[in-house]
Amino acid sequence: MDHKNAICNNSYIPNTAEYMEALGPYGASVMVIGGLISVGLYVLFFEQVFFTQTNAHRIYRRHIFWIASVYPLMAALSVLSLLVPRANDICTAVKITYMSVGISHFTDLTLLMFGGEEVMLQTMAESRFNLQVGPSCCCCVCLPSPPVSKFSIRLVVMLSDQLPFTQALYHFLVLVLLSANNITIGSVSWKDASFYLYIFNMASFMSGAYALSLLTYVSKGHLEHYSYKV
Known part of the structure; x- marks a missing residue:
């Protein structure tokens, strides 16, 4: 060119x-x-x-x-x-997907440090999740503080564990559509498929990061013997 x-x-x-x-x-x-x-x-x-x-x-x-x-x-x-600048899209896909798997492993490791889900529930019998944490809800003072329960723990873990799969799917679709020249990177037009992929990617990543924030914040003060820090 x-x-x-x-x-x-x-x-x-x-x-x-x-x-x-x-x-x-x-x-x-x-x-x-x-x-x-x-x-x-x-x-x-x-x-x-x-x-x-x-x-x-x-x-x-x-x-x-x-x-x-x-x-x-x-x-x-x-x-x-x-x-190799032309390998940037593939490198980015691998980096983000690998990091997402790392976040899922961090969630599993946190539960293991408590001794499992049941022990975590016993340890946090009087604790509550603070939903006013970043990155998405740090300004929403009206949010409730639900108790730490089996359902809430599993929901947080699920939000974290979805991240590797949804990020891998997002980057796979982007690479396929880019190779077919069917999307324009950076386009904000609702007629471009990349617009909807970006929304999907943002929802996936923000929910995973939010789950990580919830888990690390509620674990604060319970795992000091592991030097666990928020």
């Missing part, structure tokens, strides 16, 4: 050579710094793996390994999307 036409085409994705040329003298520095950060995060990850394998009970390990691997993987994929 002609460089002049590429400037006017918002959907055009540059190749690696064009991207490095646009970065100019900073291109190599950005790549090196990004690579060093990724290596550093993986060093910390393997240190965490060794510590967890040595000190944590086996029922916690799988969840801890997955949660600890989120940041290094996202950093590595970010560097990859800089090196």
Whole structure:
């Protein structure tokens, strides 16, 4: 594609050579710094793996390994999307889906740290969920404070566990429609399928993040011996 036409085409994705040329003298520095950060995060990850394998009970390990691997993987994929700009959409899909699975693992790990659902219910017999937490309802002072019950716990877990599936579905549909050139990224027209996909994605992600906020907030003060922090 002609460089002049590429400037006017918002959907055009540059190749690696064009991207490095646009970065100019900073291109190599950005790549090196990004690579060093990724290596550093993986060093910390393997240190965490060794510590967890040595000190944590086996029922916690799988969840801890997955949660600890989120940041290094996202950093590595970010560097990859800089090196290969046209792989950015795939890298983003993998990053968000992987992070969503990590959130689900964090929810499961929280319940395990209580000793399971039944123990959590006994521990929080007098506790209530504070619905006035971010990201969606921090300004709604009229919301009630429902008691911690089996139903409310399972609802929070369900909102968290839906995240990997809905995010994977969203990114799969976006990649398929992009490959078919049937959507325009960034379009806010109700005639474009991307508009409805964005609404679906926002509802999915916000409900998952809200469930995580609810769970971490209600757990505050009960899991200090695990250094559990909000």
